[in-house]
Amino acid sequence: MKKLSSITIMTVALTVASAFAQTSAKPAAAKTLTGVVSDSMCGAKHMAKDKSAADCTRECVKTGSDYALVAGGKVYPLKGDKAELDKYAGQRATVKGTLDGNNLNVQSITAAKKAAAAAGKMGSDHMKMDDMKGMGQMEQGSQTDKKPEPK
Numbered sequence: 001m002k003k004l005s006s007i008t009i010m011t012v013a014l015t016v017a018s019a020f021a022q023t024s025a026k027p028a029a030a031k032t033l034t035g036v037v038s039d040s041m042c043g044a045k046h047m048a049k050d051k052s053a054a055d056c057t058r059e060c061v062k063t064g065s066d067y068a069l070v071a072g073g074k075v076y077p078l079k080g081d082k083a084e085l086d087k088y089a090g091q092r093a094t095v096k097g098t099l100d101g102n103n104l105n106v107q108s109i110t111a112a113k114k115a116a117a118a119a120g121k122m123g124s125d126h127m128k129m130d131d132m133k134g135m136g137q138m139e140q141g142s143q144t145d146k147k148p149e150p151k
Helices: 002-024 053-062 082-086
Strands: 030-039 067-071 074-079 092-100 103-111
Touching: 030 053, 030 074, 030 103, 053 082, 067 082, 074 092, 082 103
Parallel strands: 074 103
Antiparallel strands: 030 067, 030 092, 067 074, 092 103
8 A cells, every 4th residue: 555655646746747847848939130140150250351251151161160140249159051041141131040048040041121220321231340440439639638728
């Protein structure tokens, strides 16, 4: 009788644990992110300075790096059809998929719509890092550099 009772208790405990494990595992939520398709080794800063972002990305992928999306200051390795991802190397793209840790399992990828207001209508939807050097720095002799005149 004791043996039957302990077997029953163990069976109930395992059933409850199994049910809890199934309900606590959250399914991956669908995500839509827009950013620049790069590679997981270089991220936002490409190491091959003599190559375009697209060429550097492709070279790194050939040597084993994953395609990645740089969005919001984060690098998301992309898991999906490499031939399809290759079409967007070095370009802004919108990726729909599910997050698995930091990896983004790609369901679809499309060219990002240009945001004219965000790009400042500068003829391109993004700027190179070299183009941004010195931005936001005050010029010597500007109004805010001068000391107020005493009254």
